[in-house]
Amino acid sequence: MNIFKNFKDYHSEKPLAMSLGMFDGVHLGHKYIINELKKIGCEKNLETAILTFWPHPRFVFNPNEDLKLLNTIDEKEVLMEKYNINTLFVKEFDNEFRNLTGEEFVREILIEKLNVKYLIIGYDHSFGKNKSGNFELLQKLSSELNFEVEQMEAINIHESNISSTKIRNALLKGNIKEANEMLGYSYSISGTVVHGKKLGRTIGYPTANIETESIKLLPKKGAYIVEVFVKNKHYKGMLSVGTNPTVNGEKLTVEVYILDFEGDIYDENIMVKFRDFLHDEIKFEGLDKLIERLDEDKRLTEEFQF
Incomplete structure (x- = not known):
């Protein structure tokens, strides 16, 4: 797996199938997305890539919030390596990046820089300044910019959606087996x-x-x-x-x-x-x-x- 911390270091012209998000915990819901990404990559002859961010955007928007994470960046890279993704982008979430609108992010980063041809997002994912980017925006831009987009449904365990927040809460209650079940490890x-x-x-x-x-x-x-x-x-x-x-x-x-x-x-x-x-x-x-x-x-x- 290739890891890029800076888009300027990435020069491949190969089109990508990509998913993006924090992927904190790289849990079973994330695994579901990654498996779909690999299937699409194989079917459409696209290289697979994950775009994640560091630090967590909440550290930038709420610097006084005492947020604790399920993974350090090193742990996340090790977990991603196991899924045989071609490329992992770890984008610094700085002030310049945080001010991109959802549409600017799609046009300037995903399409112009990274040549994304297929994008998969989670059921509740939003991006860009003021959360202006969402599935509806991606659908709107997909025809003009010549890419496909897919939104994945939530994964449930015991009739409850898996999320990083729910795993954190389970750990904070000492519910280790419940947390491990949602993580898949x-x-x-x-x-x-x-x-x-x-x-x-x-x-x-x-x-x-x-x-x-x-x-x-x-x-x-x-x-x-x-x-x-x-x-x-x-x-x-x-x-x-x-x-x-x-x-x-x-x-x-x-x-x-x-x-x-x-x-x-x-x-x-x-x-x-x-x-x-x-x-x-x-x-x-x-x-x-x-x-x-x-x-x-x-x-x-x-x-x-x-």
Whole structure:
């Protein structure tokens, strides 16, 4: 897959079948669109392309909004790579770009620069200044500019439309299995292992403290069963998102106890995949009660079938 961060670097004359949007999470609804894109590309002998934006437009329009995303840009590129799309465009969403009207975007970017011949958009997608671009505008311009357009219907699970917002909300409620079902894969976070207070090693549960990217969504505070990937191997793990209230902690941390693992992994990059929710964050009366709960969490994690 070719990745272009700047349209000026793209010089192909080959016509494209394209879809555009944020694709945050690259979830099952997005998969449905991408599969249709690949089918059209094959049928009409067009190269396939995705156009996405970075940063998220909401960061630009509402800089004070505390929006967290399902994917970092690196994670999104890895997920897209799996679909064998020919080209991924990652357009910087800057002030110049945000001021293009929907029609200017279609004429100047999609047609003149990228030679799009077939465009697929999601059921609720809009684009351009003041959301002036939509399916109706695309239909209006398609004959004049010689391209075809298709609007995909929403994908449902349990009679509910899949969306990035619904997945974020599920994670914020600790509904890991629901979120994973909509994603089509296990939600993950990754980061560098950093030094913490090292309390865990004094009670028999040494943890790795993971420093994650600030824009990455963390599930609700609590304990989780996770799969841990470190040094090209994977293990079962118990992960905590919280402030360690039993010892009067204040800073939000992400800590994982890795089962059947020994070794120094400070400064290593690790990834964890969320598999199930164990319980909410608890303030225990003392370390003995904390250890009892950790023992029970460990038993449940050992029994969990990945």
